[in-house]
Amino acid sequence: MADFDDVIEPLLGKLDLTEKVALLAGQDFWSLPAQPKIGLRSLVMSDGPIGxxxxxxxxxxxxxxxxxxTALAATWDVDLARRAGRLLGQEARRKGVHVLxxxxxxxxxxxxxxxHFECYSEDPLLTGVVAAGFVTGVQEHGVATTVKxxxxxxxETDRMTVDVRIDDRALREIYLAPFERVVSAGGWGVMSAYNLVNGLPMASHGPLQADVLKAEWDFDGVVVSDWRAARETVGAALGGLDIAMPQLENPWGAxxxxxxRDGAVPVEVIDDKVRRVLRLAARVGVLDEVRTDRSGEPxxxxxxxxxxxxxxxxxxLARNERYTLPLEAAALxxxxxxxxxxxxxxxLGGGSAQVTPPHIVSPLDGLVRALPGxxxxxxxxxDPRPFLPAAHGPQWTDAWVTLHGDTGHRFGVDATHVRWIGDLPGGCAPDAVTGLEITATFTPETGGEHTFAxxxxxxxxxxxxxxxxxxGTLHPPGAGRAELLLTPREHRVTVPLTAGVPVPVRLVQTxxxxxxxxVATTLGHRAPGPDADGLIAEAVELAAESDVAVVVVGTTEQVESEGFDRTTLALPGRQDELVARVAAANPRTVVVVNAGAPVLLPWADDVAAVLLTWFPGQEAGAALADVxxxxxxxxxxxPTTWPRREQDVPVYAVTPADGVVRYDEGVFVGYRAWQRDGIHPRYAFGHGSGYTTWRYEELAVSPTEAMVTLTNTGAxxxxxxxxxxxxxASEPSLPGIVPPRxxxxxxxxxxxxxxxxxxxxxxxxLAERAFQVWDDGWHTVPxxxxxxxxxxxxxxxxxxELTL
Known part of the structure; x- marks a missing residue:
């Protein structure tokens, strides 16, 4: 991994203190400023876990x-993770983004x-290996990653202020392990969190960011704050942070x-940060002194x-009774x-992970296309959705969005939903915009009381x-913009309309x-139809008359999203009742679970098949039909353990007590805790079936490798x-160290x-750390x-057996 020191040092010498500090903070919401004096162009960042x-x-x-x-981790495939990373590196280049x-x-x-849908797993090894593959793929395009x-x-609860108390062993063996693996794989960036750890804000956490990350792990990349996580001028500067984002409420600058100048922060500390920023700029190709050779990119x-x-x-495939799947299309x-x-x-999940895809193939669309005739x-x-979906479809025509203010901009949309963080459409300046208008023509297929939201x-x-x-106004007094973005409100009205008669619809936002x-604004719509009881009755009747019933259940953006934690693992609304009644009407009921993290499945033993599909991306329905x-x-x-009951989950609550959450379980996280407590979950870590069978023939092990021979015994x-x-095999014995495992x-x-x-x-x-524990250093346990x-x-x- 090139360090570019021979280029960076002369450039550093050309900058005065004010120019150096300017390179360490956002110039707007997503970018660092250019410095033409040394041939440095603006460095652009973007959200992007899935796009x-x-x-x-x-x-x-x-x-x-x-x-x-979570879906990528469920593949357990490092090469596929690397290809996914290459795709996002390619996408970043196309969009002019240098840092993902x-x-x-x-x-x-x-x-x-x-x-959790944005995280990989409950296991640090699986998380770290998949993440390292992804990071390698992205950076092969000369696009930096910031592991976070x-x-x-x-x-998410009180994530801005909560103090997380973690003992050293758990911190090293569990929580820092994936970061260490990504750094070892050559990651160019790390993002520090909002929360405190053991009493120190992470953006100012010198023991972890300066001592462990930079000194012990020899990390030569940049540490960037989560957005508005840096709240101290001196503390963050001395605590290992390199870039404070965004411009809004930034504690650095002047x-x-x-x-x-007052001597509170040594100039050498600033120089180290600037070196790291310039090294990042060289790596991603925005420093003129470094010739960018892209011939080796994928x-x-x-x-x-x-x-x-x-x-x-x-x-x-969590359940497949009597080999219900795969379905035989010719027999349907x-x-x-x-x-x-x-x-x-x-x-996709809610919050900063959201993108607008070019298209979405729904499960219904995918099956209709795959089953002609x-x-x-x-x-x-x-319907578990607490908010009405954005108006869309052939009944809605001439849908336009217009920005009002000093300069106007108008563009067409397929659905009446607008959302952005940062730059505005059409390059409009935020200070110049005073309003937003959505207009469309709606031609009802059905007459009666239509609901708009x-x-x-x-x-x-x-x-x-x-x-x-x-x-009216849809926000409580004093609410912050992050809260408003992640937890919006909704207001509904009903309007009587006549079938076939077009009506203009207009929503104006000040x-x-x-x-x-x-901005996040939606004009929602729902046509007249049966009540909740009637909807379930319709589904049961359809299932009873069909060869097979495919029921898609899942969570909503108001359940799984950045900004808040779940209050229950139960599926929202009456989805459990729906599955139970459909399964009673049709023994060939296949349930597709559309959730990013574990949910309760009380009907799982009563249906023919259960397929867990996570948040499956834009090709959801096409992939589902193929499977x-x-x-x-x-x-x-x-990549996670799925429980039968909430009370079985060994580590559950997320509510701080006096501003603190104590990780008292230590290293017993995920399946480790399930084993300790002796409780059998619904589906264990690593569970899943394919469409063939396997016979494991031979296992040979050494301290560094396992060799497994197996035969495909299916058709x-x-x-x-x-x-x-x-x-x-027996309780370990180390002088002064007897760790529970x-x-x-x-x-x-x-x-x-x-x-x-x-x-x-x-x-x-086999992972080197597999046989080690942390106690003021790493110790191999014989x-x-x-x-x-x-x-x-x-x-x-x-x-x-293996003896060390």
Whole structure:
């Protein structure tokens, strides 16, 4: 990894103190300033765990939307993670982005974490290995990553101020481990978290950012704050932070210059930060003194194809009674597709992970396209969405958005929803915009009481058919903009309309001058129809008349999102009742679970098949149809443990007590804690089936590698994820160190492909830290270990012993 010191030092000498400090803070919401004096161009950042949004919302420049990070982890495939990273590196280059704000490697400590869909796993090894593959792929395009959020940002409640108390052993073995692995793999950036750890704000945490990250791990990249996480001038400067973002409420600038001149911050500290920024600029190609050679970058890839492959490879077949799946298309005459999320696909999580994809293939669309000649019927059944979806479809025409103010801008949209953070469409300046207007013509197919909804934050006026239907403000006094963006409000009105008669619809939003850099506004609509009981009855009737019923259930943006944690693991609304009643009407009921993290499945033992599809990205329905019909195999294995009951979850609550959350469980996180408590979950870590069977033949182990031989004993070509776990055969003995350890923990894994009857051997590297514990340093624990090659944590296939 080039350090470019021979170029950087002369440039550093040309800058005065004010110019140096200017390079360490955002010049706006997403970028650092240029410095023509040394040939430095502006360095642009963007959110992007599953896509690259860019610096604003541009309907004419959509972003590829990959499946959620939990889905990528469910593939257990490092090469696929690297290809996903290459795609986002390609997307970043296309959008003029130099730094991707991700991936997120915080651990899924409790399933209540509202942002867990953006994280990979409850296991630090799986998280770190998949993240390292992703980071490598992105950076092959000369685009930097910033692995986040260092550290302990494993939940959303009071995330700006909470103090997370973690003991040293858990911090090293569990929570820092994925960051260390990504740094070792050559990551160019790290983002510090909002929260405190053991009493210190992370943006000012010298012991972790300066001592561990930079000194001990020899990290030569940049540490950037989460947005507005840097709140101290001197503390952040001395605490290892290099870049404070964004410009809004930034504590550096003139205040940091003054701190240096007053002697509170040594100039050498500033110079180190500037060196890191210039090194980053050289790596991503915005420093003129460094010639950018892009000849070695990966070839262009098809974004839709990668999104489709990640989706199919991530789907976890959790249950498949009597080999219900795959379905035989030729034997089908009528298929019932049921659920609001079957038509309005939930393809990504809420918050900063959101992008606008070029298209979305819903489960209903995917099955209709894949089954020509088959009667595919649809019923809502149960609608868990608390907000009405944006108005869209052939009944809505001439949909336009107009920005009002000193300079106007008008553009067309497919759905009546607008959302951006940062740059405005059309290059409009935030200070010049005072209003937003959505207009469209609606031609009802059905007469009766139509429901319209306004959601977002701000002051609105809704007009339907020439009459004002609502005027008011949708936010509580004193609410911050982050709260408004992540937890918007909604107001509904009903309007009687006549079938076939077009009506104009107009929504006007008043925007405070200067506040237009953050907007989220939706004009929602729902046609007349049955009540909740009637919707379920319709679905049951359709299921009873069909060969198979595919029920899509899941969470909503108001359940899984950045900004808040979940309060329950139950599916929202009446979806559980829907599944139970459909399954009673049709024994061939396949349930598709569209959620980014574990949910309760009380009906799981009563349905024919359960397929967990996460947030599956823009190709959701196409991938689902391929898996259901056997065109592709469901390749996923669980990266998290799924419980039967909430009270079984060993680490659950996320509510701070006196501003503190104590990680008293230590290293017993995820499946480690389930084993300690002796409770059997619904689906164990690593669980999942494909469409073939495997016989494990032989296991050989050394301290650095496991060799596993296995045979595909089924009738189809398939993939298997071979998981290797270690466990102590006897209580370890180290002078002064007797650490409690779980019965088993993951030490390595690999995926293999084999044709029917084919025998393959796979070599699986074993993690160096697999046999080490932390106690003021890393210590290898001698003794005898049981080593298992497994299909899942609770499905051991072969056992061997290893003595260290």
């Amino acid at each position: 690259v949004r860019g610096t604003g919302w541009a309907p004419d420049d959509p972003s590829i939307a990959l499946p959620s990070p 704000l991700g991936p997120t490697v915080n651990l899924q400590r409790t399933p209540l974490g509202g942002r 959020h260092l550290v302990g940002n494993d939940f 205040a940091l210059v003054a701190a240096v 070839a262009a890839v098809d974004g839709a194809a990668v999104a489709h492959e990640v989706a199919t490879r991530s789907f976890v 005459t009528r298929v019932a597709v049921i659920g609001a999320l079957a038509a309005d696909a939930r393809v 088959v009667d595919v019927g649809y019923a809502v059944g149960a 306004v959601s977002g934050f701000g002051t609105f006026e809704l007009t339907v058919d020439g009459r004002r239907r609502y005027a 925007i405070v001058r200067g506040a237009a850099h953050t 259901l019909l056997g065109v592709a195999e469901p390749g996923g294995r669980l 189809r070509t398939g993939r298997e994820t071979v998981q290797v776990y270690a466990g102590p 779980p019965p088993w923990w993951l030490t390595g894994f690999a995926t293999v492909t084999a044709h029917p009857g084919e025998t393959v051997t796979v070599r699986i590297p 003794g005898t270990y049981h080593m298992v090659a497994a299909h899942a944590l609770d499905d051991h296939r072969l056992t061997a």
